[in-house]
Amino acid sequence: MSVKGKKVLHMDRNSYYGAESASITPLEDLYKRFSLPGAPPESMGKGRDWNVDLIPKFLMANVVGSWPYLIVRLILLPSQLVRMLLITQVTRYLDFKVIEGSFVYKKGSIYKVPSTETEALASSLMGLFEKRRFRKFLVFVANFDENDPKTMEGVDPNKTTMRDVFKKFDLGQDVIDFTGHSLALYRTDEYLDLPCMDSLNRIKLYSESLARYGKSPYLYPLYGLGELPQGFARLSAIYGGTYMLNKPIEEIVMEDGKVVGVKSEGEIARCKQLICDPSYLMDRTTKVGQVIRVICIMSHPIKNTSDANSCQIIIPQNQVNRKHDIYVCMISYTHNVAAQGKYVAIVSTTVETDNPEMEVKPAMDLLEPVEQKFVSISDQYAPTDMGAESQIFMSRTYDATTHFETTCDDIKDIYKRMTGTEFDFAEMERKKNDIFGDAADQ
Secondary structure, three states: OOOOOOOOEEEOOOOOOOHHHOEEOOHHHHHHHOOOOOOOOHHHOOHHHOOEEOOOOOEEOOEEOOOOOOOOEEOOOOOHHHHHHHHHOHHHHOOEEEOOOEEEEEOOEEEEOOOOHHHHHHOOOOOHHHHHHHHHHHHHHHHOOOOOHHHOOOOOOOOOEHHHHHHHOOOOHHHHHHHHHHHOOOOOOHHHHOEOHHHHHHHHHHHHHHHHHOOOOEEEEOOOOOHHHHHHHHHHHHOOOEEEOOOOOOEEEEEOOEEEEEEEOOEEEEOOOEEEOHHHOHHHEEEEEEEEEEEEEEOOOOOOOOOOOOEEEEEOHHHHOOOOOEEEEEEEHHHOOOOOOOEEEEEEEEOOOOOHHHHOHHHHHHHOOOOEEEEEEEEEEEEOOOOOOOOEEEOOOOOOOOOOHHHHHHHHHHHHHHHOOOOOHHHHHHHHHHHHHHHHHO
């Protein structure tokens, strides 16, 4: 909005950036947040060495150019947040590190996710004949071009379902599970009966990103995800935006059904439009589910990950008789989010029963021993007021996924509801050049 020329005042009731997606520091504050008695033990090191994410997310990127500066051109579009970061130049405030491994759960064990022909043939995840069939599938995906009928092998990307594509290559259920959930990153199996175009592009993005970075296609900002909202706040400030922390919100002021301001500490800040998360206007939202997240502090890497200092593990729904996947994100002291020698793993999933902690037990079993855990069960909300009359535009609550794609979809939906137009990456690129000039491309 600031880049678009709007006058923006950002008020936050919290004393830190990021609200529910903040990185909490020092460690003592995390203990207080979860109402744990006493202070962290001395074995946890200095409290200021910790920056613990409340909501685990990684970035998937596929870019070309000069790393690590991240001032580069995207060659694949699905990783929306990375594209936003690059175009807006928020990356000038951030440093990223590649996540060291991507793994999938099968029958109680974890395996590296194979996404190239070489990895497919070497993987212990599949038998000999399954490896060959999966290799043929990956070759097909790599060569697939919707504009070149010769590459389609009888597949119509707009009509052929992904289920039929898997059937064409005679892939078994276990392979379908890790392909759909660990490569294409779907949360459920609904994609199987949809046209295959989106699935093929997702798998290609994953494979090409992995080929680019080697260990995994995922990136993570040093000092935690809390750096992201700070970066955008700085960008807004360049365009005249104002950010106020520790600002209590006493009232959303309405006139004739339309927002006209926000009252804080006896003063009213006048506005024409308001953006907020559901917690500020609960009577205009509806509950759509729950997410359980378990933050685990450990003194060791996760077993069977080749002692990786960071990784993602996806437990496909079918492997544990569920409707939703279970996710594990692990980072460590090497990302400046923990004391020396310490690791932070965060387990998350969509709640399906009245015993959420039992639902994540398959993931927790992979992490033992755990020194300290912090459990949260959060309600998920979606707006019932879409803002057409009130001019109040609410976001959705963060879901259980470990990437930012659904969050970016929400951002673009809010943008469209506010402006009446689609979010235009090209326009943002032009605005950036107006401010930063050609130096942004050097």
